[in-house]
Structures are given as C-alpha cells and as structure tokens.
Amino acid sequence: MTYEQIVAKVQTYYADADASMVAGHYAVQVNVIGEGAGAFYMEITEGKVNVQPYDYVDRNAAVTAAAEVLMEITERKVSYTKAVAESMIQIEGDEQAAAVLDSIKTIVAEAAAEVVAEPVVEAVAEVAAEPVVEVAAEVAAEPAAPKAAGKKAHTRKRAVNKAASKAKGTKKCKKTAK
Secondary structure, eight states: OOHHHHHHHHHHHHTTOBOTTSOSOEEEEEEEESTTOEEEEEEEETTEEEEESSOOSSOSEEEEEEHHHHHHHHTTSSOHHHHHHTTSSEEEEOTTHHHHHHTSBOOOHHHHHHHHHHHHHHHHHHHHHHHHHHHHHHHHHSOOOOHHHHHHHHHHHHHHHHHHHHHHHHHHHHHHHO
C-alpha cells in the first residue's frame, strides 16, 4: 500500500466520524513506518475529524505504527488502546491519545467500501444495460415478418429479455448487498 492510499483510506473511514464526545481541540500526528512510510495528521475539533497528509507540529500526541496495524485499527479490527498495550503502536506525548482516538465513532469497513464503490458499480450497471435497451427498442420497432423471420425475431426477443433480466438481476444483487 502506498502512502497516498493509506491516507485516502483513513480519510474515507473518518469522513463521517462522530467525534462529539471529544471536548475541545485534539491533534494527533500519525507516523507510518515500513511500506507506505510518511506522516499525516488527525485533527479532532467541534465533533469532526479532519485527516490531512501533513506533519502537525503543534500536536497533542504522535502515533507511530506500520501501515498494516493502522489499517486494522482504522477498520476497527483492533482498538488503539489494545494496540498500545500489545506494543503494536507507540504513542509520544499525551498518553490519553489512544483513549481519545478509540472514542471516535467511525463508519464500518463495509460501509466505507460501499461508499467508494457504489458510484462505480452503478455506472457499470448503466453501461451494461444500455445495449440491452437499444436492442429491445430495435426488436419492438421491427415490422411483422413472414413465419420464418418471425421465429428469428422471437429468438432475438427471448435473448433480449434474458439479457435485460440478467442486467436487472445484477442491480438487484448490488442493492441487497447494502
């Protein structure tokens, strides 16, 4: 995972986070070590979390961890408090940083992935459905033909109907996955 991907994923998870239980202003610099190394900050103020790809000099604390550990924490597979207790991350400065970061309510991993993927899935479904609609319109517009040609048109209509129901089934599956 690259540094940019790490920051983007953390931003996605904390975009709609509820930090209303954190009083005042709190800033934590996150130092990523190993693959995707770099630093970004998480600023908590007025119930919101702002994640930006910069160093934060006037911070309350600095958290240092490998990217894999940060992703596990971000996805709520591991808590900050547990990660500190098991020496998976190091905190410099305000030792209550882990408790503060654990108190922020983020969206779950599946919801974050859906938020990112949903527009892409809908666009693909629309593009896949367009040829089916065009072929269906062509079949409907064809004049009645002799019996042999009628069989051909009937077969084509069945193929169009099958393709249309398949396209609808794809959308239905996407919606039930929510």
